[in-house]
Amino acid sequence: MSNRWWEINVLCEPVLEESVFWRLENFGCSGTATQVKEDLYLIRAYIPEISAQLMDLAALSLWLKQDATLIESSLPQINWNLIDEEDWASSWKEHWHPAEIGDRILIYPAWLELPSETDRLVLRLDPGAAFGTGTHPTTQLCLESLEMRLSQGAENLTIADIGCGSGILSIGAVLLGAKQVYAVDTDALAIKTCRSNCQLNNIDRQRLLVHHGSIEKLLELNQTFDGIVCNILADTIVELFPQFDALTTKSSWAILSGILVEQADRIADAVEGQGWTIAALWKRQEWCCFNVRRSEY
Numbered sequence: 073m074s075n076r077w078w079e080i081n082v083l084c085e086p087v088l089e090e091s092v093f094w095r096l097e098n099f100g101c102s103g104t105a106t107q108v109k110e111d112l113y114l115i116r117a118y119i120p121e122i123s124a125q126l127m128d129l130a131a132l133s134l135w136l137k138q139d140a141t142l143i144e145s146s147l148p149q150i151n152w153n154l155i156d157e158e159d160w161a162s163s164w165k166e167h168w169h170p171a172e173i174g175d176r177i178l179i180y181p182a183w184l185e186l187p188s189e190t191d192r193l194v195l196r197l198d199p200g201a202a203f204g205t206g207t208h209p210t211t212q213l214c215l216e217s218l219e220m221r222l223s224q225g226a227e228n229l230t231i232a233d234i235g236c237g238s239g240i241l242s243i244g245a246v247l248l249g250a251k252q253v254y255a256v257d258t259d260a261l262a263i264k265t266c267r268s269n270c271q272l273n274n275i276d277r278q279r280l281l282v283h284h285g286s287i288e289k290l291l292e293l294n295q296t297f298d299g300i301v302c303n304i305l306a307d308t309i310v311e312l313f314p315q316f317d318a319l320t321t322k323s324s325w326a327i328l329s330g331i332l333v334e335q336a337d338r339i340a341d342a343v344e345g346q347g348w349t350i351a352a353l354w355k356r357q358e359w360c361c362f363n364v365r366r367s368e369y
């Protein structure tokens with residue numbers, strides 16, 4: 073049975089070869105090889121798609137650039153693409169199992185028979201090619217933060233999920249008791265997947281509204297949200313955050329993730345620079361998640 077693989081290409085100065093190899097190896101790549109391209113080296117490596125998500129590749133890219141900056145080399149050019157998809161989907165399904173997240177949620181692959189007994193909220197999911205299986209630390213941190221935020225009287229809360237992917241956080245918020253959730257994503261495939269996962273969990277369409285687009289779709293609604301969850305890369309969060317004021321009230325909160333530990337300072341500056349307060353900063357592996365709120369108290 074064959075899998076899809078990420079092919080990672082790094083075009084760099086020869087002086088970087090050793091550190092690039094080291095990074096790729098630590099990342100879990102195999103088949104690393106170098107080809108000379110005029111004055112530069114093209115280093116190519118492979119990793120199974122199930123072992124690395126787009127976010128992890130973005131992190132790898134950042135580390136490779138930081139390594140180059142440290143020794144004052146010019147920045148490497150990095151790109152990645154998926155190769156060979158044959159029967160990847162069925163292979164991937166074999167590797168993805170039910171997972172308990174936080175104290176209340178159980179993520180359950182759609183193709184498995186429901187558990188006969190559990191005291192957890194079962195969140196059924198077929199993520200297809202969309203991000204959000206619950207295996208990534210950033211998703212787990214967001215779900216755990218939602219659990220904390222929604223633990224006391226969620227029934228009146230309206231939540232926005234920016235970058236909903238498979239819909240895992242939106243559906244999680246509904247299961248945890250939120251009154252209404254608005255989910256947006258710029259990827260049409262993610263929207264389709266999110267909608268079918270809502271059906272899979274028998275969620276009322278009026279309780280979880282899904283729109284193709286980004287923060288502008290939420291602004292068009294002309295309403296405020298009690299909470300916003302946003303698990304996107306740090307650069308995008310910095311870009312979107314100035315518009316959070318228009319979407320919130322003085323007592324609203326936000327959960328921000330998709331942030332590497334070394335990017336935390338940038339996010340803290342963006343949050344505090346806008347007069348918001350950092351209530352908590354949670355870390356798992358190399359990723360972190362900010363729980364922030366608008367009021368100063």
Ligand SMILES: C[S@@+](CC[C@H](N)C(=O)[O-])C[C@H]1O[C@@H](n2cnc3c(N)ncnc32)[C@H](O)[C@@H]1O
Nearest residue numbers: 203204211235236237257258259262286303304
């Ligand atoms: C890391 S995934 C998060 C998926 C899911 N919310 C989770 O926590 O697992 C980020 C998602 O954000 C979407 N995205 C990226 N940039 C965006 C933007 N500017 N506005 C809305 N969605 C965006 C991507 O298409 C992707 O589905």
